[in-house]
Amino acid sequence: MQDCGTNKQRNAAMDLLITDTTIVTGDAQHRILDRAAIALRGGRILAIGETAALEAAHPDMPRMPGRGLAVFPGFINAHTHTALTILRATVEDWDGNAVYGYMSPVSYEMSAEERAVMVQLGCLEAIRSGCTTLVEPFRHVPSYGDAMVATGLRLWLSENAADINTLNIRRGDYTVDPAFGQVFLDRTVEMVERYHNTQGGRVQCQIAAHAPDNCSPAMLRSLMELSAKYGLTRTVHLAQSMEEVRAVRAMHDATPAGYLAREGFLGPDLVGAHWTFCTPEDIKLLAAHGTQMAHCPANSSRRGPHTALLGLIRDAGVNIALGTDNMTEDMFHAFKLGSIIHRGGRGRAKEGGVDPQPWQVLEMATRNGARSVGAEAEIGSLEVGKKADLTILDLNTPSLRPIINLVGSVVHYGHPGCVHSVVVDGEFLMRDRRVLTLDEDALMAEAQRVTQRVWERMLAKNPDIPPPPGGLRWLDI
Numbered sequence: 496m497q498d499c500g501t502n503k504q505r506n507a508a509m510d511l512l513i514t515d516t517t518i519v520t521g522d523a524q525h526r527i528l529d530r531a532a533i534a535l536r537g538g539r540i541l542a543i544g545e546t547a548a549l550e551a552a553h554p555d556m557p558r559m560p561g562r563g564l565a566v567f568p569g570f571i572n573a574h575t576h577t578a579l580t581i582l583r584a585t586v587e588d589w590d591g592n593a594v595y596g597y598m599s600p601v602s603y604e605m606s607a608e609e610r611a612v613m614v615q616l617g618c619l620e621a622i623r624s625g626c627t628t629l630v631e632p633f634r635h636v637p638s639y640g641d642a643m644v645a646t647g648l649r650l651w652l653s654e655n656a657a658d659i660n661t662l663n664i665r666r667g668d669y670t671v672d673p674a675f676g677q678v679f680l681d682r683t684v685e686m687v688e689r690y691h692n693t694q695g696g697r698v699q700c701q702i703a704a705h706a707p708d709n710c711s712p713a714m715l716r717s718l719m720e721l722s723a724k725y726g727l728t729r730t731v732h733l734a735q736s737m738e739e740v741r742a743v744r745a746m747h748d749a750t751p752a753g754y755l756a757r758e759g760f761l762g763p764d765l766v767g768a769h770w771t772f773c774t775p776e777d778i779k780l781l782a783a784h785g786t787q788m789a790h791c792p793a794n795s796s797r798r799g800p801h802t803a804l805l806g807l808i809r810d811a812g813v814n815i816a817l818g819t820d821n822m823t824e825d826m827f828h829a830f831k832l833g834s835i836i837h838r839g840g841r842g843r844a845k846e847g848g849v850d851p852q853p854w855q856v857l858e859m860a861t862r863n864g865a866r867s868v869g870a871e872a873e874i875g876s877l878e879v880g881k882k883a884d885l886t887i888l889d890l891n892t893p894s895l896r897p898i899i900n901l902v903g904s905v906v907h908y909g910h911p912g913c914v915h916s917v918v919v920d921g922e923f924l925m926r927d928r929r930v931l932t933l934d935e936d937a938l939m940a941e942a943q944r945v946t947q948r949v950w951e952r953m954l955a956k957n958p959d960i961p962p963p964p965g966g967l968r969w970l971d972i
């Protein structure tokens with residue numbers, strides 16, 4: 496694990512004036528300013544305006560020439576699991592329930608040190624993809640939280656609690672195990688007390704129920720009590736698989752959304768990830784409670800197009816944030832697939848046309864993401880007084896040229912190679928394509944070693960877990 500707290504290369508929160516640049520404010524009017532300037536001070540946005548005026552107002556502020564660059568609000572990944580980079584290019588091509596078949600077992604198989612390496616690999620990819628914020632429910636958070644904090648990213652961490660042993664579900668065993676659940680509740684408290692509202696507010700915590708098919712009513716109640724005690728927002732996976740829908744029906748005679756509603760778990764402080772198999776009635780119920788959505792259109796679509804009824808969800812007034820979910824932190828991937836996957840019913844008017852439009856996709860990854868964690872007053876757009884979280888793209892990139900509609904170019908044709916710099920709390924995590932908070936080469940080499948070790952151990956210990964369809968071919972690199 497690498498610790499940026501001792502990294503001499505990292506800048507302190509700085510005064511900075513980015514001049515003569517394009518500023519995509521992401522504000523309510525969707526304003527884009529040309530040849531403009533943005534001034535940062537004390538980790539916040541001090542001013543936005545004409546370059547000449549800001550240069551005159553701040554003659555001594557260090558300058559960064561911004562010609563050819565575009566400054567966006569930092570991208571917010573509203574739902575991800577960085578440690579699952581360890582499964583990259585394996586379960587995507589497997590026709591089974593990967594959540595219980597691979598993801599849960601591998602998360603237990605990793606040691607604390609191994610998790611720390613893999614989450615840092617995910618964070619490195621996130622930074623290179625222009626992310627400034629990750630919302631990350633996973634398990635064993637106290638074992639790797641320091642490694643994520645050290646990357647400088649803004650974080651919402653949560654411990655994915657369950658009281659049905661997720662290691663047994665792949666064998667069809669849904670027995671409620673209060674002792675198993677108590678470990679999560681204890682770890683949630685440990686996580687909150689160690690990380691919540693630390694690093695000057697950069698690191699926050701949430702309360703997470705893993706999913707409706709692995710949390711009993713008693714577990715949901717305990718989590719609601721913790722959320723009330725600590726004043727934290729909540730998250731849950733929701734209707735992410737047909738197996739989940741069937742299991743909840745068998746155990747509780749309800750849909751996942753119906754079960755959570757009956758237990759009093761829905762509300763405006765809850766973000767449900769996925770909604771893939773929610774019915775129109777579920778959507779009405781969720782919207783009536785003000786429940787928010789972390790939409791993860793990209794990775795699950797590898798196993799067949801994501802079928803969430805996005806038009807109905809949007810028309811019901813639900814706040815839709817954007818996440819990458821598993822095995823990737825590439826927000827551009829989520830932009831691209833998120834903008835096109837729901838057009839599958841083209842001509843059938845279900846979605847009301849060619850939706851969502853690029854501005855709506857960008858908004859999902861900025862303002863809506865901020866709202867989903869209750870932080871819309873602090874992040875999600877470039878406005879004076881907000882935190883200085885910036886994603887700076889290099890417009891001198893062939894895939895973005897010619898520029899007719901900048902946001903359309905970025906949503907449809909952007910990629911991590913376009914990302915020039917990333918700033919969180921007024922500090923550069925990456926500057927001119929150089930990541931400052933991690934040793935990239937060492938980290939990638941270590942992640943390769945860890946991945947091989949963990950996969951070999953997991954398969955040796957669990958003969959019922961098959962090697963992935965593509966096999967395991969360890970390159971000598």
Ligand SMILES: [Zn+2]
Pocket residue numbers: 574575576732768820821
């Ligand atoms: Zn997830």
